[in-house]
Every structure is written in C-alpha cells, then in structure tokens.
Amino acid sequence: MTPSSRTRAGTTPALTPAAFADETLLLLPEEVLLEGGCARDQAVLVAGGRFAEVGDRRELLARHPRLTPLELPGKLLMPGFIDAHHHLTQSLGKSLVFGEPSEIFKRIWVPLEGSLDERLLRLSTKLAALEALRGGFTTAVDAGTRASAELAGIAGAAEETGLRCVLGFICNDLGGDRPDGGTIRRAAERHLADWAGHSLVHPSLAVSIPEVASDAMLRDAAALCAEGGAIFQTHVNEHLQAVERSLVARGQRPLEHLHATGALGPQTLVAHATLVTPWELNLLRDTGTAVAFNPVASAWKGNAVAPALQMAAQGIRFGLGTDGTRSDAFRLLDAAETSQRLAFGLASGDSSCGGGWLWLDHATRAGADAAGLSGVTGAIAPGLAADFLLVDLEVPEMTPSWDRPWELVRYANRDQIDAVFTNGRLRLWQGWPADWDARALLREVREAAGAAVERAPIQRVHPTSTAHRARLVESRRAAAGRAPHG
Ligand SMILES: [Zn+2]
Numbered sequence: 001m002t003p004s005s006r007t008r009a010g011t012t013p014a015l016t017p018a019a020f021a022d023e024t025l026l027l028l029p030e031e032v033l034l035e036g037g038c039a040r041d042q043a044v045l046v047a048g049g050r051f052a053e054v055g056d057r058r059e060l061l062a063r064h065p066r067l068t069p070l071e072l073p074g075k076l077l078m079p080g081f082i083d084a085h086h087h088l089t090q091s092l093g094k095s096l097v098f099g100e101p102s103e104i105f106k107r108i109w110v111p112l113e114g115s116l117d118e119r120l121l122r123l124s125t126k127l128a129a130l131e132a133l134r135g136g137f138t139t140a141v142d143a144g145t146r147a148s149a150e151l152a153g154i155a156g157a158a159e160e161t162g163l164r165c166v167l168g169f170i171c172n173d174l175g176g177d178r179p180d181g182g183t184i185r186r187a188a189e190r191h192l193a194d195w196a197g198h199s200l201v202h203p204s205l206a207v208s209i210p211e212v213a214s215d216a217m218l219r220d221a222a223a224l225c226a227e228g229g230a231i232f233q234t235h236v237n238e239h240l241q242a243v244e245r246s247l248v249a250r251g252q253r254p255l256e257h258l259h260a261t262g263a264l265g266p267q268t269l270v271a272h273a274t275l276v277t278p279w280e281l282n283l284l285r286d287t288g289t290a291v292a293f294n295p296v297a298s299a300w301k302g303n304a305v306a307p308a309l310q311m312a313a314q315g316i317r318f319g320l321g322t323d324g325t326r327s328d329a330f331r332l333l334d335a336a337e338t339s340q341r342l343a344f345g346l347a348s349g350d351s352s353c354g355g356g357w358l359w360l361d362h363a364t365r366a367g368a369d370a371a372g373l374s375g376v377t378g379a380i381a382p383g384l385a386a387d388f389l390l391v392d393l394e395v396p397e398m399t400p401s402w403d404r405p406w407e408l409v410r411y412a413n414r415d416q417i418d419a420v421f422t423n424g425r426l427r428l429w430q431g432w433p434a435d436w437d438a439r440a441l442l443r444e445v446r447e448a449a450g451a452a453v454e455r456a457p458i459q460r461v462h463p464t465s466t467a468h469r470a471r472l473v474e475s476r477r478a479a480a481g482r483a484p485h486g
Contacts (some may be wrong), residue, residue: 043059044077047309051385084320088166154202225268236258268287277301306318309358319367319371337356
C-alpha cells in the first residue's frame with residue numbers, strides 16, 4: 001500500500017497482526033521518535049530483525065521499489081522502553097508489599113523467591129515478561145534471582161515472550177549457606193560464556209547488596225563483567241538502614257565501599273543511589289558508573305528520591321527502572337518527572353525539570369547505555385535490533401498536539417500501545433501476545449500463586465487495604481465510645 005492508496009473517504013483498512021508477518025518490513029508511520037525528537041515523513045526499513053534504514057520517506061520508497069510499504073497513519077514508531085532494574089521472579093508477590101516499611105526484600109522477597117520451584121519460577125517470570133511488554137518495555141534488566149532453580153528457566157520465559165533480558169547471576173559469597181568463592185567464580189564465568197551472543201538474553205553478574213559479598217568477590221565480579229562486555233549489578237544507598245550498617249561495619253557508605261574494592265566503573269550498574277552525598281555523585285561521575293533511577297520504588301518503599309536531574313547535569317549515566325513495582329513505561333516516565341519536580345524542582349523554582357525529552361531519552365537510548373546495550377537497542381537507528389512500539393496518536397488526550405515528547409511523558413497511556421516488536425518480530429498486538437495464549441498463563445498463575453505464597457515464610461507487618469480500613473473504623477468507633485457525652 002502506498003500513501004496514495006488510501007480510500008476516497010480518507011480511511012485506511014484496519015491493521016491486523018498479519019500485516020507484520022514478513023521478515024522485511026518497510027514501515028511508513030505518521031511520526032518516528034528519533035534522538036532529536038519526533039519526525040514526520042520518515043520511513044523505517046526492518047530486515048533480519050534489525051533496523052536496516054531509517055530516513056526520508058520518499059528516498060526510501062525510491063530505493064526499494066520492489067517492497068510493499070505499510071502505511072501506519074496516526075501511529076508513532078518509537079523505541080521500546082528499557083527497564084534498567086527489574087526482578088522478574090517477584091511477580092507472584094506484587095501487591096503483598098504495599099504499605100510495608102522499607103526493607104521488604106528481607107521479609108517478603110527473599111522468603112518468596114526462596115520457595116519457588118522451577119515451575120513457579122517459570123510462571124512468575126513469564127508473567128513478569130508479559131507485563132513488561134504490555135507496559136511498553138522491550139528490554140528488562142533482571143537484577144538476579146535469589147531462587148535456586150536454574151536461570152535457564154528465566155531465560156526460557158524471556159525467549160518465549162520475546163522480552164529482551166539482561167540476566168543477572170548472583171555472586172553473593174557471604175551470609176547464609178553459600179558456595180565457596182572459587183565455585184561462584186567458575187559458575188559466573190560459565191554464565192557469561194553460556195549466554196554470550198544470544199539474540200535476546202544478555203548475561204550479567206550481580207551482588208544483591210555490597211555487604212553480602214567479600215571485597216575480593218565484588219572486585220572480581222566487576223572485573224569479569226568488564227572483560228566480558230557484560231554489566232555488574234548491585235543495589236546501593238537505597239535505605240538508611242543499609243547505609244548505617246555499612247558505616248558501622250567498615251566506616252564507609254555502600255558506594256564508598258564499592259569504590260574501595262574497585263567495583264565501580266563503566267561496566268557497573270547500581271540500582272537506586274537515592275541516599276547519595278555530593279562526594280558519592282562525584283565517584284559515580286568519575287568512574288563512569290551507571291545508575292538505575294527507580295522513582296516508583298522510591299515512592300512505594302524508599303527513603304529518598306535519587307537526584308536524577310543533578311546526575312544528568314553532572315553527566316552521570318542513568319536509566320529508568322521499575323524495580324519490579326509496576327511495569328508501565330509511560331507511568332514510569334510520569335513518575336520520574338513528578339518525583340524530580342516534588343523533591344527538587346519546586347524548591348528551586350525549576351519549572352522545566354528535564355523538559356520532557358530528558359525522561360524519554362533516559363527510558364530508551366540512555367537506558368540501553370546504562371544496561372550495557374548501547375549498540376544493541378534503545379533507538380530507531382540503522383544496525384540496532386528492531387525493538388520498537390507502535391503507539392496510537394489519534395486519542396483525545398494528545399489532540400491537538402503541540403509538544404509530542406512532553407505529551408508522551410505526561411499524557412500517553414499503555415492502552416495506546418498497538419504493537420510491540422523485538423528483533424523485528426511482532427510480540428504483542430493491542431496488549432496481548434501475537435503467538436501464545438496469555439489467558440491460559442493467567443489461569444495457571446491464579447491457581448498456583450496461593451499455595452506458593454502460603455508456603456513461603458513471608459512476614460508482613462501491614463494489613464491488606466480492606467483490613468486496614470476495618471481496623472481504622474474499629475479504632476474510631478472505640479474512641480467515640482470512650483468520648484465524654486454532653
Ligand atoms: Zn531491586
């Protein structure tokens with residue numbers, strides 16, 4: 001179909017998934033999100049799972065007269081979002097953590113993940129991958145599971161759904177019943193080698209938090225990643241308790257501790273970095289270390305908001321992460337901007353707070369860089385994997401349009417994502433998988449989740465929402481009963 005083949009009434013035949021079945025696609029979207037902003041009159045050629053050409057529509061059509069172009073009126077073709085920090089094995093817990101005080105990993109996540117068998121792990125990961133894709137993420141960086149079942153199960157779920165996944169292998173060598181350092185190092189090397197060159201799974205090494213690894217392990221895991229072109233992940237400076245434990249144990253804050261072991265560097269991605277001193281910001285900048293900025297995690301369970309605008313101004317590399325809170329990329333953009341505005345912008349009269357584009361950039365191109373995937377994904381550019389979204393622009397909220405990037409940050413919604421592609425293949429169509437039965441997965445999850453949560457030694461301290469309300473109503477009633485009448 002060519003632009004002139006629109007019907008007389010000006011309508012275009014409804015798109016169906018079948019339209020995207022070819023290996024080679026010459027796409028003519030209304031707009032394309034490029035690094036400099038949204039561009040019109042562009043064409044995008046996808047071939048062999050990659051973007052082959054991106055450029056002026058007329059030139060591409062003239063260069064490829066034998067290809068049948070696919071007109072996509074009213075659609076924005078944009079890079080898939082990068083979730084720079086996720087826990088794919090926690091999806092069976094989700095709202096169990098709402099209202100809980102900060103260190104939920106100790107009371108909920110470690111017990112839950114520790115009790116997942118291979119089937120539950122697979123269900124949990126596949127569910128998380130589906131949620132990520134529905135939310136517009138084509139890549140998720142998994143921080144490493146604490147579960148004992150094979151990582152291959154997680155990788156399998158990513159492959160089945162089509163989610164690009166950076167897969168962390170946990171190298172903790174302190175605390176609990178851990179193998180010796182030599183065994184962990186050999187397993188880490190095997191992990192890096194086994195997944196090298198895979199089309200969707202990118203191996204990574206991780207230490208949950210610096211205090212659960214020896215200095216030698218922190219240094220070696222980071223060095224193995226640097227040598228192998230992988231990223232080394234850890235959580236730092238998220239909670240006051242952890243910062244204080246580190247100060248008491250060794251007189252250093254967690255980021256200073258990492259720096260002292262030699263574990264900071266361009267290969268390292270630290271999650272959170274919310275409680276950072278100006279000196280620690282300099283460490284991040286000077287070592288080229290990347291940060292996963294997780295604004296929803298701050299709101300739901302944090303002690304602070306990472307100074308992301310300050311990081312941007314200092315040239316500190318960062319991506320946006322969900323930390324497994326909510327796999328909704330557009331809401332993550334909104335949360336990123338809002339968090340900076342409330343935590344910093346209001347107090348300094350910074351009405352710009354990133355100017356809209358900054359959040360899109362850090363959720364795509366810069367997020368891929370933080371995840372160790374620049375040159376692989378994160379932009380609509382020749383040579384990169386064709387990981388992209390088709391977003392419906394013909395909605396009331398974005399009409400009329402005056403500033404598309406900022407509209408994407410503040411107005412866009414998950415239900416506008418018509419199609420999700422990774423490696424040039426259609427994975428989701430209007431929120432549901434193109435080639436597998438997601439509703440059957442949901443039925444299986446509903447049947448299995450109850451027993452899994454029941455079996456796990458989870459300790460919750462906050463009641464469910466309904467029980468919380470009932471408790472409040474009861475206490476008010478009791479107080480009224482005690483009040484003097486008159
Ligand atoms: Zn995390």
